[in-house]
Structure formats: C-alpha cells, structure tokens
Amino acid sequence: MNPSRTLRLESGQTTKTIYVVGTELRVNLYRCAPLQCKLFSIKCTPTVQFRVEAGAPVNDPDGGSFLSPQVLTKNTVLFISMKAASDLVNDSKLSVRFYGNKLNVLGNAVLHLTAVEISLDVDADRDGIVEKNNPNKASWKWGPNGHGAILLVNCDSESIFNKELDYENEEVTRVSDLKDMSKMILRTRGPAALPEGYKLSLHISKSHAESVRVFRTSGNPQSSTLKYLLLKLFMKDYPLVLNKEHLAGEVPYLGGDSQQELFVEGIRFPDKDFDGLVNINLSLLEPNGQDFPETPIYTDKVLFHVAPWIMTPNTLKPEEVFVCSTSDNEVFLKAIKSLVKSSGYKLKICHEYMNRGDRWMQDEIEFGYTDSPHQKFPVVLDSPRDRGLKDFPYNVLLGPDFGYVTRYPVDERVNSLDSFGNLEVSPPVTVNGKTYPLGRILIGVAFPTTAKGRNMAKVVQDFLWAQKVQEPIALYSDWLDVGHVDEFMTFVPAPDRKGFRLLLASPDSGYKLFKSLQDKGHGNAKLFEGKEEEISVDQLMSDEGLRAENVYVQNCIDWNRDVLKKELGLDEDDIIDLPILFKLDSKQGNRAGAYYPDMVNMLVLGQNLGIPKPFGPQVNGTCALETEMRSLMEPLGLKCTFIDDFASYHKLNGDVHCGSNVRRKPFEHRWWDLEL
Template identity: 55%
Template sequence: MSKQRTVRLKCGKPTQVIYVLGTELSIDVYKPSPLGSQTFEVRSSPGVKCFISDQHNVTMVAEHATRWALNKGTLLLVTMEKTSNYVSDSKVTVTFYGEKLESPIDKIIVQLTAVSISLDVDADRDGKVEKNNPNKASWSWGPNGHGAVLLVNCDKDDVAASEPDKSDNAVPIFEDLADMSQMVLRTEGPNSLLPGYKLQLYISTSDNEKAQVFQHSLTSMIHVLGRKKLSFVMDYTKGNNEYNFFVEGLKFPDEGFNSLVTFNLSLLKPMTVGEAPIFTDRVIFRLAPWIMTPNTLAPEEVFVCCVPGNKKFLKEFTAVVEKAKCKLTVCPEAVNFKDRWMQDEIEFGYTEAPHKYFPVVLDSSRDGGLEDFPYQNLLGPDFGHVTRTSDEVNSLDSFGNLEVSPPVTVNGKKYPMGRIIIGSAFPTTSGGRSMAKVIRNFLYAQKVQSPNEDYSDWLYVGHVDEFMSFVPAPDRKGFRLLLVSPDVCCKLFMKLQQEGHGEAQMFEVLLCVSQPGLKKQTVKINEILSNQKLRDDNTYVQQCIDWNRDVLKRELGLDEEDIIDMPGLFELNKSHQAAGAFFPNMVNMIVLGKHLGIPKPFGPLINGKCPLESAVCSALEPLGLDCNFIDDFAAYHLLSGEVHCGSNVRRKSFALKWWNMEM
C-alpha cells in the first residue's frame, strides 16, 4: 500500500507539487470547489494516474473526459510511475461545472514534479545496500527474515588511538569504515528542483546513544547524527544524487533498551513560516550481539601466562597446543604481574554483520594482575573489547564461572548457538554469592544464547568449570557433557581396594619430582576410603553435582547417554564450608579440537599406570579424543585452580549467522 499524502488546493492559480514515487496524493475536490458546482472533470498528463474515491468505491479516471458528480467527501487520488525530466512537466486539471454543463465555473491545476527518494540499507542481509527494499523499515529473525544489522564498533583500527573506535565522533582512518554499516540516500529527478526544499535525516532521543552516523565526503568523514545530535539537514536542489552514510553501533544489547535503532528521512517543504514534512522514509537496524564460542568450535589461538614456577607446566601445555596446530600466545610476567588465571580475567566471543566479523573479548570486573591485558594487548584492528563493571566483585564474577554449551534442542526449541551457563547461589540460599547483576543482564540481553543458571556457590572458588566441561563427539548430539563425580571415584577406589591395591598411594609420583614448595602428602587408597569426613564431604558434593546434573539435562535437553562422569574428589574448607578439589580436577581441562589438555591427577600407580587416567581415557578415547595429562599440581592445583583456569581459547565463529536463528 502506497504512503498517502494529503494535498490541499485552491481554484485559480496553479499549484506546484513535488510528488515522490511510491506515494499517493489525496486531494479533496469538494472543499475547494466553487459555489454552485455540481460536477467535475479530471484531465491529466500521460504517465499520471488518477482515481476518484467516494464513500463506496475507488474508480480509475479514463483517458477521455468523464463527468463526475460532486459529493461531500469525494477525493481525487493521484500517482505517478516515473520521475520527471524537468520541473512541473506533468499536471492534473480538475474542472468544475454547475447547472450549465458546457460552461466551466473554475479549475484546479496541479503542476507535478515527480522525484524518487529512498533511504536504503542492507535489508536482505546479503552485504549489499539494495534500493528501496520493501522490508527496510522492519526487522525479523530467521533464514527468510529481513532487516539490517549494525555492528558495535568496539575494535581499535587506529593503533595510535587510546580508546576503541566508538569512543568519539570522529573517523581517524578510513579503514574504520569497514566496521560500519552502510546507509545510502538516493534521489532521482530533474537536474534542478523547486527552491527551498530540504532533506532531513534524524534519529530519536532514545536511539541517539546507541548509534552515530558519518557522511562520506571526498576528503573526510563528517559526523552528522548521534551523541545528542538528533538531526541533519541538506538542501534538496538536485534530483539525481547519492549520499553515502556510515552507521556505527555504540552499545551492545543490554538491559533497559531496545536493540533496534531507527533512522528517519523527511522531505521538507518550504512554508511562509518554517518548513513542513511532506514525505518520510524509514530504516531499522538491529545491534549485533556478542556471541560466545563453545568447546566444539575449532580453536584458533590459545592464551596462557608465564609466571614463576610454571615452567614445567608451560612445556607440557605447549606440546598439546602444538599437537592441535594452534597459535600460542604466552602472556609474560611483565604484563600479567604474576596473575596466572587467564580464564578468569576474560571470555572470548565475537560479533558479526553480513559485511564484517571480528572477535570481541569480554573483560571481567575481576581485575587482578591481568587487568590491563585485554585492553592493552588484545584490543586492536578487528579485535574488539567490551566490559561490564560492578562495584562489588566476588569470585563468581570471574569467567571460569561463565561457559556456553554446544548447540542443543530442548523440547523442540532449537538453540543453534548453544546456551550460556552461569554459576550462582542455590535458589533458596539467602546471602549466597552470584555473578554481578550487570554482567548477567548483559548476557541475557544478547538473546541468541539464552542463559541458564546452575548452582556453583557450594565450591570454594565457585566456578562452573570446576564441575563440568564439554567435549566434541562424532555421534548423538555432537558432544558430551563431562561432570566430575566423587561417587564414580569412590567406586573406582573401592574396586582397586577389593583387587588388593588398598595400600597404593596417591601423589607418590610427586615425591620423585623436584618441585619447591610442594607440601602435598601421599595418601593410600585405604586411608581415603576410611576417612569418614572425606566420605561425608563427597556425599554432599555429589548431591550438589546431581542438582546441576538435573538442571543441565532439563535446560540443555540431554539424556544420560550424553553425559560422562569423570572421577574426582573434593574436601570442604573448615572455615568456609566450601569444596575444593582433593586431587587435580580432570574435568577442568582445555579442549582443542580432538586434543585435550587434562590436569594430571597423580593417582596411585597400579602396574605402572594411573587408574584415574585410565578411566578417563577409556571414556573419552572411543570418541576419537586425544587425552594429554599435564602436570599443573604445584603451579595451579595448590592455588585452587587447574589447566582450564590458567588458559583461554579464541575459537572460530559459528557457520550459522545469528540473524538466521528462529526466535
């Protein structure tokens, strides 16, 4: 349906009217008719279509003259299909007649100049700005959806700049334009137009902090909209023209604001007093979300810290990374300030539009020695940075407490980019620890990876990566969920005891390795099984894990066959009544394709082999996975962390484009 525009006319002097293709002029022929008028006649230039509308129907005016009865509410509707070659090259004449049908009483003459005006974006999401897409003013999800996408320009293309590109209203280098979404204003018509007409581009007050717009000139970029600049006006003097604008997203989706951004264009007609809009066009963008990457996506770059005492760990860790043929980035002590917990400081993700993709690091509010690393060492050309800060920070705000599942289907609903997993306090617990609301709100607002919250406050550190992980698999859902299980560990030790290995000692191998400061004592299988406090601690821990097991099965649509139990033991801290790993927690691993870097548990040696390692290999190797056990005992385990806690992985993006999701 065409946009309708009411035009008020008078008899006598001809009226010049700018007509915009795609609209419909609505002219009341009854109100301006002279006294005594009973009928009227309509004539028009070739290419001008006229229709008579009354209370009952709409009738097209024939090319030959036809008389129409003049009644109250009679409207003349006018459309054109081609732009004019020159000003007022078409016209419509309405002639009024009284009782004497052969003698006209008066006339209305409309002199028409047809122009085409369109504000255009990439509404079909193919990377190109098409002309006047009918869906450009709305947004819908799915492979058959439509609507333009706007990247948050959170990288730093100018390496000399001190802040991300979106931090000011300038474009210091033209390479930055590639991160912006294009918006084109196209006009067609006569080379010269009626004087005084203007084109106004504008944004609402509620949207102006979400995005800003630059106009591309021959030598520079001009800031025209956003950051409290709500309107930009240009003289409309030439019909054929194309104005290129570049739109920059300023904020990722978050609580409290709509992710849609609307831009409007109006054609302004000069009036005796001021100007009046006579045509409006509109386009809509959606701000692209920040997207996490699960363990099942291919690794591209691995990050780890070099700190005092982790030389042996780094050597073994590097060997696994080389197996996986990944780039390894080692953060030196001069940058990490002896902070080894790379997983806790940052979370890697990405953002994407049809025309551009780049990784984006989410910077936690933990802020240890690695505080400056993501901003100073990662933020750069085509590498973005986003952060959310909280005044009150606890251990659950670290990003070992932030994971994402592989793609899942739950009760028929698909989550093709997986679901974010956050650790929180038990639902009935008052005063327990939870991730800061500002971070949780940010994660929920991204929409594409609908978060679910598990129970992790029972742990001393309190991170979900202490009891769960995901590994790729060739069958079923394409992955397995790994859950640590004290029950499985105790049953394994009981079996060993029954086989006569009760005197075998854990940590015995550590005594043969020179590791300064190592204080862990050996412990026999018999001693573990006879330690009632340790058994009680792990009965409680197993109950906590089983709670999460049920939640994860329900929220991720998993069956028991999708879960693998990993042997592990915990002990409760006396003062905090919170659990920590009794031996290196094997579920806290790094996943690099089929290659796994698993904390070496230092279990008892039976015939020269560790039964804990054997149990894990037996469960994972049939899936085509390569188990590599890394000694993280002194460098990480004794400091309440493991391999995953001390490393991080930047992965490839999903093949699926987020805008093609069915929401």
C-alpha cells in the same frame, strides 16, 4: 496500496509541490471549491495520472488527461499520481475548474508538480548487497526465510597511536573502519536540484540514537565535478549526520539519477534496556514560509538489528591459545607450549609485566565474536574482576578487527562468581524439539533458597540474557570455594550421538575407583606420592569426614546434572562421570575445592586434552586416575596429555582450564537464521 498524502488546493491560486513516485496525493475537492460550486472538471499533462471518487469511482468517458464536468459532492476526492521522475522542476501540471449550476466558471485551482524518486535502502535480505526498495526493509523477522538488516557494534580499534574503541570516536579517521559499519544507500532520481526550500533529512528517535551513529559521504563519489572536489578538500570525507546530540540531519540531494552511501555504526550491544532494534527515517521536508519550520511530506524508513555477542564452545576449532607466564609456572608453561605446538595451534603468552602476577587467564576474559553478512570479527568480553590481568584485554587484544566489550556493576560488590571460569557455553543442542544451533550459555549462581549466597553481577547476567541467541542456563556453583562452573563440568567433542559429551566431576566415581583399588590389594598405594600431602588409598577411604563432605558435593553436582539434562536435552549416555573428590574448607564457609588436581578443569584443543595431572595412586608404575581418564576419553578418539599444575595452579585453587583460554573459530550457522 500506495501511501497517500493530503494536499490542499485553492480556487484562484497556483500550488507547487513535490510528488514522490509510488505515492498518491489526495485532494478533497469540496473543501477547496468556491461556495456556489456544483460541478468540476479536470485537465492535466500526460505525465500525470488521476482518478476521482465520490463514495464510488467517477466515470471518465473521455479518459486520458481530461475529465468532463462532474457533480461535486462533500465526498468528492481527487487522487493524483505520476509514474516517473521529472527532468525539470514544475514540469507537470494539473488544473481543476469549478462551475455553477449553468456551467458558469467560478474559478480554477492549478497544481504544478515536480516528481522525484526517493528510496532509503539497506541489506534487508541479508545477502551483503543493498538492494533497492526491499518491501521488508522496515521490519525484522528471524529465521532462514526471515528479513531485516544487520548492524555491527563497532567495538574494535583502527587507531594506531591512541588506542580507543572505534565507536568512542565520532569521526571516521580511517577508511578501513567503514567495513565494520553497515551500508545504507539513499537513491534519488529527479531534476538537477529540488525546488527552493525543499530538503532531505535523516532522523532518529532519542532512545535509538543512544545505540547508533550515522555518517555519510561528503559528495557523489561518481562525480568529478568541481563541487565534489571542493567538498573533498574543505570537508571531512565522511561527515557525521546522526548521533545522540543530533537526532536529525540534512543529507544533500545530488540530482539526476544518483545514490549516496551512508554508513551506520552500532555503538552498543543489545542489553536489558535495548532489544537491538533501531529505526532510521528519511523525510522530504517542505518549506512553509519564513519563520515557520518545514513539515515532512514523505518519510521512508529502515530497520536494523544490532548483532549480538556470541560465545564459542569447546567443540569449535581452536585458533589461538592464551596463557600467562609467571615466576613459578615454568613447568606448566613448558607443557602447554608442547601441547599447543603438537596440536597445530597458535600460542600467545602474556608475560609478567602485563599480567602482574595474575595467572588466571580464564577468569579475566571470555572470547566470543559478532557477525553480519558483510563482516565478522572476534570480540573479547572483559570480566569485572579487575585483578592483575585487567589491562590485558584492552591493551593487548583490542585492535583492528578484534573487538572489546565489558560490563561492570555499579551497585554490587564484585565477587569470585564474576570471574569467567564461571561462564561457559554448551555445544549446539535440541531440547524438546527446540534447536539451539549456537548452544546455550551456562552461568553459576547461588542456590535458589540461599539468602546470602554469591551471584554473578546482574549487569553481566542482563547482558548475556539480552543477546537472545544462546539462552542462558543458571547452575548452582556457590557451593564451591571459588564458585566456578568449570570446576565440576566441561564439554568434549565426540564422534557420535550429539557430537559431544558432558563431563561431570563425580565423587561417587572416585570412591568406586579407590574401593576397586582396595579390593585388588592396592590399599597402600599413595596419592600425592613424594609430596607433603601424601596419603594412602586405605587412609583416604577410612576418612569418614571426607566421605561425608563428598556426599554433600555429589548432591550439589547431581542437582546441576538434573538441570543440565533438562535444559540441554541430554540422556545419561551423553554424560561421563570423572573420578574427582572434593574437600570442604571451614574457613571458607564449608565451601568445596578439588581434593587433588581437578581433571574436569581441562584445556580442550580439538581431539587433544590438556588435563591436570592428578597425582593419583601408582599401580604397576601408572597413575590409576590417569588410567581411568584414558579409558573414558580414548574411545571418543581423544588424546589425554596430563599437565603438572600442582604447585603453580592447583594449590592456588585452580587448574589447567583456569590458567588458560582459547579463541575459537566462529559458528558456521548465522545467528539471524535462528527461529526465535
């Protein structure tokens, strides 16, 4: 059913209006007839179609453009339509004649019509092309058979001299910036100009205007008229139409068969107070005389969904590895360079003038991306920790086609759990029949019964939940001194089962390994040989206090194990336990840290693993812990490279993963194809 608009006609007067093709004009004839009127007739030009209903359709024996006199009732309604746009203003006509009992003429109501076609269009079918009048352009539906246009947050920076996020500038300063925006096309057809006083206006609600901005071209790029050349000379190429200060803005009617490009810029990601959906409206305004505001007589609507920020798991292909250079990590850095080079990836080193002694690259940032049918680019999420590396993501990473986003708590104190070693994402999983093709985000929090535990800042958690496409899972990590999930778990690729394995730190596996060494006569073999921490296997096994601490740690890890199995749909065969012991620190509230370099805290580069060198007991000239790791990883086709980070990272409460970061290739699966 076509949308209808009520139109008032008056006997003895001529009314002029614009008709929008695809709609109907609805006239209550009884209300506009003279008092003594009993009958009416209708006549129109061939370009106009009409029908009359009076509770039921009225017979039209003559058909075409004339209706012979009919009885007028309180329910008589005239419906008017046109099939094509007008060539000239007021080039179509309809008249209604009113009669008394004896067919005496009481008066005429005359209507002059100008027909126009108007369509505000977006890429509603998500194929990268802005099609005309898609019936689903004003709605959103998830899934491969879904619909709805997609909008990117313009969070990269095209600036060369004064670096800033593109959406912070309310001007389009470089044409290259347009590719990060979503195209919207205003298509019109009709006479060369609208009747005097009529105009087209884009408008948006105040709440949605906080999230988007709209620019337009300054004229018709297909025209070579003097008017367009003057616009190019004296106006900006892409004038601003809508923002949070301007909720409505006029757009020119170009005349004839025309289309005008508009560019929609996202200025914030989905969040707790923003579901990501934005409506933009186009209205045809009709004048009401001097000193009166115009009124809308037709409105077209479109809807956009702002693209989310998406994390990338270890199973995706690396593109670039990031580490810091400090005054004391030369050995570590040399090993990382060798591993990255042999793996065939790029390495970017953040030198000390930029990191200011802060070596924890994993804790400062999390790499992700944003995606649409027309454009995708990486986006770094900057943690609120703000230590020496705080300027690195903005000053170094932000640039053309490399975006930036951050969330910082206002009413909360930043703590260690706000660092992004405490933020991971699983590979794709299926759980109880529900598929998560982009995986699920993992964050560490305090145990549910802990009244004074540390938690990741609420603004960061709210942001992660609002992205929807990687539904987060809360794990218990506050039992750790540093408090990061990457201290007890990671994922590695695998050729079978679900395509990955979950690796968990396991004190139980550690004690089993050391007991096996004792049973084989290697009780005198030493951990940390040649270091001041040197200790024999027998001494380690006889330390009942340490064993009790690790029973507690194993209980904490087992709690997380159960959560991960349930929320990721894992079986025991999907999990590999790594022999890692922990030690509690009474000065840190009896929170735990790895006793020897934490082998689960590794760098995953495809099939190559950069694992902290554990300095385990030497058996026949080989570290028993390294031997065990190889026996667990190599059947999966993974190669283990052990990296000495003992002095430069481990003794500072971190390991290889904490000191590195990886930007990875985005998922091939498109987020809008998810079934949510």
